[in-house]
Amino acid sequence: MKKNLLPGKVNLAALGIIGCIILVLGGAFALYHFKGRVITVQDVSAASKISGLKFNQKEKKMMLEDLETNLKNFQEMREINLENSVAPALIFNPLPSGFDFSRLLEETEFVFEEPGEVSLPENLEDLAFYPVTDLAWLIKHRRIGSEFLTRLYLERLKKYGPKLRCLVTLTEDLALEQAARADRELAAGIYRGPLHGIPYGLKDLFATRGYPTTWGSPIFKEQQLDVNSTVYEKLTEAGAVLVAKLSMGELAWGDVWFGGQTRNPWDPEQGSSGSSAGSASATAAGLVAFAIGTETWGSIVSPSTRCGTSGLRPTFGRVSRYGAMALSWSMDKIGPIARSAEDLALIFKYLIGPDGKDRTVYDLPFSYHSRQELKKIRIGYLKExxxxxRNNKEKYLAVLDVLKSLGLEPVEIKLPSIDPNIISFILNAEAAAAFDELTRTDQDDLMVRQGRNAWPNVFRQARFIPAVEYIQANRIRTLLIEDMARILKDIDVYVTPSAGPNLLLTNLTGHPAVVVPCGFDDSGHPLSISFIGNLFEEGKALRLARAYQQDTGWHLKHPDLSRLEKLEAGSEAVK
Structure with missing residues (x-):
C-alpha cells in the first residue's frame, strides 16, 4: 500500500502544476483576446476621469452590463447611413418665454432708397464696385444689360479669382444663360425686382445641381449633389445670376481650403479670415456684386471685418438651410455679404421664409424702412x-461720436454674467456628429489642416463630451436667452466692436448682427463695428448701420488690386 503513495502524490502534483500552467496561459490568452473588447472597471475609472466624475467600486461594477448594451447599440447605430443633410429631431428654439409675435406680424413695411439717377462711370470696369442698389437701377432702366455686367464680373473672376484663391468653380455657362434670360424678360416688360440680372457668388457649401459642391475639402472635391439649395432657388426666382462658387475654409473653419489660403484683397499677404472666405474676398475685390455666406461662430462677421465688406448674420430660423452643408444644426445661419447695409436689406428680403424642408424656419415678415426716424430706435452700446x-480704440469710440451727432443717445448695457465660452463645445459636439464618418473611417487624415487647432482633432476630442453635459450646456443656453431678453427689453439695437465674447454669445442665442467697416488701422487693414438687433428685427439694425454708413462713407472704399498683381509677379519671378 505504501509503495503506491509516492507515485500518486507525484502524479497529483504534476497535474496541479499543469493545471496552473493552463490557467495562467488561458488567462493570458483570454486577456489578450478580450482586452479592449470587454468594458472593465478600469475603463469606467478612466472615462470617469475625463468627465470629472467619481464613482465607487460597487457603482462601477453595477454599470458594466448596461455599458456593454450601450456599446452594442452604438455599433448598430453606426450601420445606419446618416447623410450630412439629416438633421436631429431636436430643434433649437431661440425664443425666450413669453415672446410676442404680434408686433412682428404687424410690421411688414419694406422701403428702400431707390436712386434718383445713376450715371455710368468713364471706365465701365468701375461698375464692379457699384452697390446693388445702383446696379439694379441701371439694369431696370436698361442703361446696361445683365449679360454685359455678367461678362464683366466673369472676366474679373478669371483674372483675380485664382490670385486671391477665392474662386472654386466658375459657373460661366449657367451665368450667361441666366443673364440672357434676365435681359429677355426685361425687354418683354418683366422685372423681377432689384436683384433682376445682378451677378453674385455662393459660398461653396450650397448645393447647385450640375456643379461640384466641395465644402472646401479634398475629401469632397468631386462631390456633386443632385439638389438645389433653397437659397440658390430663391435667388434664381428673384432674377439673380450665379457667376461663381466661392471658397470657404475647409468644412467651414478659417480661410484655408484645398486650393490654399484665401487672400485679403486689402493685403494679399494676409488671409481673408473665414469661413465665408471667398464670399468676403470676392465681394471686396469687385468680382461679384454680392455673395452669400454662412455663420456658426463668426464666419460672416470675421471675413467681413477683415475684407472691409458689409455683412448680415440674421436671426436663427430666418433662412432655410436646405441644400447647405450642416456644421451645427443649432447655430448655422445664412446671410448676405455686400457693399452696403442697404444692399444687405435688399438681398435679405429675397432669402427669408419657410420652404417646408428646414423645420427651424419661422414664417415672419422682414420689416425695413430706409427712412425710418432714427430717434425711434432705442440704442445701446457695450461699454465693456x-x-x-486694446488697439484702435479711438476708431471704435468714433462710431459712438457719429451716432451722437445723428441725435442718438446710446445707453450703456452689460452682457449676461455667464461666460458663453464654457458652453462653446456645443458647436464641437454637433460638428463631430455632422462629420462622424470621417473620424471613424480615418478620412479626417485627408483634410488640409491638421494639428490641435483643426477639425480632425476637434472631431476626435468631441467624442468624449458626455451627452449629459451637452444637454446641460443647452440648458445654460436657455438662461442666456432669457438674460438677453431682459437686457434688451428697452433696447432695439446695440453697438459693439465686432470681436470678443459678444460674438459667441449672440451666435448661441440666435440674435442678428450687421457688421460694417468703421475705418482702417495704421497698416491699412479694415476695421469693423457690429450692430446687434433683437430677434427677427434685422431691419432696425440695418437702418442704423445705413445711417452710420451715409455719414462716414467707409463702405465706399475698395482695395487697390495692383498690389495683388505685384505680389503675383514677384512670386513668378522667384519661381
Missing part, C-alpha cells in the same frame, strides 16, 4: 467691449 479694445 469698447473699454476692452
Amino acid at each position: 467691449a469698447f473699454d476692452r479694445a
Whole structure:
C-alpha cells in the first residue's frame, strides 16, 4: 500500500502544476483576446476621469452590463447611413418665454432708397464696385444689360479669382444663360425686382445641381449633389445670376481650403479670415456684386471685418438651410455679404421664409424702412467691449461720436454674467456628429489642416463630451436667452466692436448682427463695428448701420488690386 503513495502524490502534483500552467496561459490568452473588447472597471475609472466624475467600486461594477448594451447599440447605430443633410429631431428654439409675435406680424413695411439717377462711370470696369442698389437701377432702366455686367464680373473672376484663391468653380455657362434670360424678360416688360440680372457668388457649401459642391475639402472635391439649395432657388426666382462658387475654409473653419489660403484683397499677404472666405474676398475685390455666406461662430462677421465688406448674420430660423452643408444644426445661419447695409436689406428680403424642408424656419415678415426716424430706435452700446479694445480704440469710440451727432443717445448695457465660452463645445459636439464618418473611417487624415487647432482633432476630442453635459450646456443656453431678453427689453439695437465674447454669445442665442467697416488701422487693414438687433428685427439694425454708413462713407472704399498683381509677379519671378 505504501509503495503506491509516492507515485500518486507525484502524479497529483504534476497535474496541479499543469493545471496552473493552463490557467495562467488561458488567462493570458483570454486577456489578450478580450482586452479592449470587454468594458472593465478600469475603463469606467478612466472615462470617469475625463468627465470629472467619481464613482465607487460597487457603482462601477453595477454599470458594466448596461455599458456593454450601450456599446452594442452604438455599433448598430453606426450601420445606419446618416447623410450630412439629416438633421436631429431636436430643434433649437431661440425664443425666450413669453415672446410676442404680434408686433412682428404687424410690421411688414419694406422701403428702400431707390436712386434718383445713376450715371455710368468713364471706365465701365468701375461698375464692379457699384452697390446693388445702383446696379439694379441701371439694369431696370436698361442703361446696361445683365449679360454685359455678367461678362464683366466673369472676366474679373478669371483674372483675380485664382490670385486671391477665392474662386472654386466658375459657373460661366449657367451665368450667361441666366443673364440672357434676365435681359429677355426685361425687354418683354418683366422685372423681377432689384436683384433682376445682378451677378453674385455662393459660398461653396450650397448645393447647385450640375456643379461640384466641395465644402472646401479634398475629401469632397468631386462631390456633386443632385439638389438645389433653397437659397440658390430663391435667388434664381428673384432674377439673380450665379457667376461663381466661392471658397470657404475647409468644412467651414478659417480661410484655408484645398486650393490654399484665401487672400485679403486689402493685403494679399494676409488671409481673408473665414469661413465665408471667398464670399468676403470676392465681394471686396469687385468680382461679384454680392455673395452669400454662412455663420456658426463668426464666419460672416470675421471675413467681413477683415475684407472691409458689409455683412448680415440674421436671426436663427430666418433662412432655410436646405441644400447647405450642416456644421451645427443649432447655430448655422445664412446671410448676405455686400457693399452696403442697404444692399444687405435688399438681398435679405429675397432669402427669408419657410420652404417646408428646414423645420427651424419661422414664417415672419422682414420689416425695413430706409427712412425710418432714427430717434425711434432705442440704442445701446457695450461699454465693456469698447473699454476692452486694446488697439484702435479711438476708431471704435468714433462710431459712438457719429451716432451722437445723428441725435442718438446710446445707453450703456452689460452682457449676461455667464461666460458663453464654457458652453462653446456645443458647436464641437454637433460638428463631430455632422462629420462622424470621417473620424471613424480615418478620412479626417485627408483634410488640409491638421494639428490641435483643426477639425480632425476637434472631431476626435468631441467624442468624449458626455451627452449629459451637452444637454446641460443647452440648458445654460436657455438662461442666456432669457438674460438677453431682459437686457434688451428697452433696447432695439446695440453697438459693439465686432470681436470678443459678444460674438459667441449672440451666435448661441440666435440674435442678428450687421457688421460694417468703421475705418482702417495704421497698416491699412479694415476695421469693423457690429450692430446687434433683437430677434427677427434685422431691419432696425440695418437702418442704423445705413445711417452710420451715409455719414462716414467707409463702405465706399475698395482695395487697390495692383498690389495683388505685384505680389503675383514677384512670386513668378522667384519661381
